[in-house]
Amino acid sequence: MATIEVSKAELTRLLKREIRLDFLVNRIEMLGMPVEKIEQDKITLDISPNRPDFLSQYGIARGLRNFLGIKKGLVNYEIKKSDYKVIVDPSLTNIRPFTACCIIKNLDFTDEKIRDVIQFQEKLHATLCRNRKKAAIGVYPLEKIKLPIHFKAMNKEDIRFVPLDFGAEMNASEILKETDAGKKYWELLKDYKQYPVFIDSNNKILSMPPIINSNTTGKITSKTKDVFIEVSGFDLSFLNQVLNILVTTMTEMGGKIYTTNVSYSGKIYIMPNLMPSKMKLNSGYANKLLGLNLKENEIKNLLEKMGFSYSKGIVLIPAYRIDILHQFDLMEDIAIAYGYENFNPATESFYSIAEENKIEILKDKLRDLLIGMGFLEVNMPHLTNKENQNEKTNHSQELISLKNSVNQEYNVLRGWLVPGLMEVTSNNKHNEYPQKIFEIGTVFKKEEHVNFAALITHSKANLTEMKQVVDYILKTLNIKYEIKEKDQEICFIPGRVAKIVFRGKEIGYFGEINPSVLEKWNLELPVAACEINFSELFKIIGI
């Protein structure tokens, strides 16, 4: 989720209304943007991925203007026709085939506005454009460039320009190696021999998307009034959506939109296309889902509070709303406009019979037995490390690894529970003895299953005491088992480890922990432990 910072003063200016801070915060939150923190005039907001149009304060102001009823309904964006031309070269077909572009004039840039535009662009890059993987945005000062503009692929060696905020000309590979953007995004171009460039009629390179603009032709200053905007990538309809979000927001900044004719092998697209899309809305459907009984004019009013327009079952969706996939989405917007706080929670429901999961039932029964014998339940993480699971317990089982854990101490899944219990008692040497602990939890072998393990430690803990526990549990569960000597000792003392056998199959084991293992855990008192395959018990018992 992206966060953005807005100021109350700026929102007040954009809304042309004086609004109390607490009310403003509440309205912003109830429009769907959680407030992270408030520091004096500055409000930090979380913007969810479905509303990239809220990634700038201009978009938020537009949303609030509707939501607060200052100006409801669809915004009509005026688009002026022009002859500006962008020619997309077929050489890009397998590299970066599409661009969507247009011209915005009258933008009287100030330092703040420049910052706003750059920030908006970066937020869009990070979220909607998936770190420039899906699309990259470029904004250029019109006064520095000469149209028509060509979008084409060039050999790496032939690409030379001064990258943004640098002093000297570089070639393409230097740009990828030396600029911050190059270092961050070079992988997006690594499969290509030729790189995409925007180049103007003076034969000056404007940019090398998705990496960086030129400092000469691609840097906006406070002298800039008019800009050329392009979005390049792989899916034209997506690029148009990104462009629409950009241009409608820049209009909120005071800009005027001029079309660009983008030519693909002679086929001309006039951009941008800000025609609202249409969607049918069945008001009965929305009412039923919401549990409301809204009349048609109420629905119309609520939709207008969210920036839509409505007429006779048809909703017009503004071009910056790219999250409306289904009338289901419109239902949510109606709910938000109605106000979640205004819904009356219903209590009626249908009759149904509860059913507890049987594994959970057996877990509780086993817990009761152990608690009755004075055992304390512990709760250890499923994630652990190889040292605990194998090295410190003389085990050599294969463990399931995680591919990408940020915690190096927690990068495998536990294969058994005894090491977790050893860890607990090792961390609790300052607490009173005897210590009797147990855990019932999931372990990960080839199949994921539930195990149960118990541990007893005090100055006289031994196999007999643990065997009594095991006998008591298995007898109470009415399982016909045998106890045999176990060959693989793992963490136990040779000759003091037993396996529990049911119909020839080992379902668990117990014994006295080997002093060599105790040493590794810094333990000074004898420890007896057992581990039993709980899922296997569950199958045997068959409840």
Added chain:
Amino acid sequence: MDLEKLAHSLHTLERKILPFLHDNITITEISAKSKLKEDEIVHALKWMQNKKLVEVKTSSTQIIALDKNALYYSKHSLPERNLINILKEKALTLDQIKHKYKYGKEDINPGIGILKQKNLITIQKEGKEIKFKLTNNGIDYINQLLPEEILLKKLGERLHTTEDIQTFDKSLFEGLRKRKEFIKLEEQKTKRIILTDLCKQLLSQKLDLDLIEAITPDVIKNKDWKEKAFRRYDVETSVPGIFGGRKHFVNEAISYIRRIWLDFGFKEMHGNLIQPSFWNFDALFTPQDHPARELQDTLFVEGQGKLPSKELVNKIKKVHENGSNTGSIGWNYKWNENKSRELVLRTHTTVLSALTIASLRKSQLPCKYFSVGKCFRNETLDWKHGFEFTQVEGIVVDENANFRQLLGYLKKYYSKLGFEDIRFRPHYFPYTEASLEVEVYNKERKEWVELGGAGIFRPEVVKPLLGKEVPVLAWGQGMERSIMDYYKINDFRELYKNDIKLLREVKLWLK
């Protein structure tokens, strides 16, 4: 308590020491007279204090203790004694003395100094050699203890306090005291007993009662209890603690939460912690390039998962790509089957809801399911987050389900957990619409705290899995945050620290 009752409640030990008590007596003195061990006396006095029979006054005195060198020399004799012994036959040079001196040769020079100063030896020249020789005074001490030796012996025999110093030769004592690590002064606390008036009255009572101390099988069998009275206990006295076995306190809370949903008539879901992305994400209409599916958020497990039937995989593919027959336009991208095989540690229990819906037959509707289970995320541990956390999941699959009912279920659930002041705030999830976050108002921090998400499953989720579009109310509520207040725990890590003291002593979940 009247005196008779009091007499009956005296423990044998108390009765044994009572005759020896007088004001200002010390424990050591009682021990000497009663022949009881000091710790027995301490116990008895403690009980008598509880009965208001005695008061214990603690006074502190400085005691003179021998330090390590003094202890050493008391055992091995002082350097001056060693020198007298060496010189008793004839005068010797320093080298000869050194040769004969057995241990602690560094003591020779100071020893000679002391003997010279006390005029017990003298130095004489024999040719070129300088020899040390006992004086007549010195010779006197061959068979007689030195004053230092006498004092050391005295100090070693019994404890002396600083008050005793006046009985010693002052310069002799100071001389010893100046020696390195010879004498140390230690503070010693002495407990003195003061008898209360009650005790004095009690002493006038008949105390040699024949009471039954313990109820034993013999006492019961021999019918002693018919003739004799039992000694009365001081039932108010504290006893050593014991610890029983207990459920982990988080699991106590989970049991309660499970019961809430069972009471509401929900069936419990259960499933694996490792899931293919297909169920964790794709079936829940989460596009394959969604940020939640990236490495920094989700824990990926080695290996490849199994996919369900080709038919269902195809349906999910279509719904992602173009919305299929759900009425949606879909996400408009090319869905990749391999990506859906990637194994993850489930990031939410909503995966169980997806699996459950896929397994439902239409005849089983309407129905309600819940689960309380562990989920995972790729996060470093801090006070607010863990990489493992518990989610409380629920779905209501019903033609007539609606948003108001969703709010109703959540409201009831939280009121059962003790949260009355909650609100529902719009939120976003890829798989629900009319999505919301439940928040509770934290009065101390003066802010709304997020507890969990909810919404109605999108048709893009339900229709491919169930075969038709039915409203499904769904929620996945964080569990830990909603129980931490009760236990007064502020740090997430405390919940799973497994501190045995906390596990033993934390208050019960009384809901």
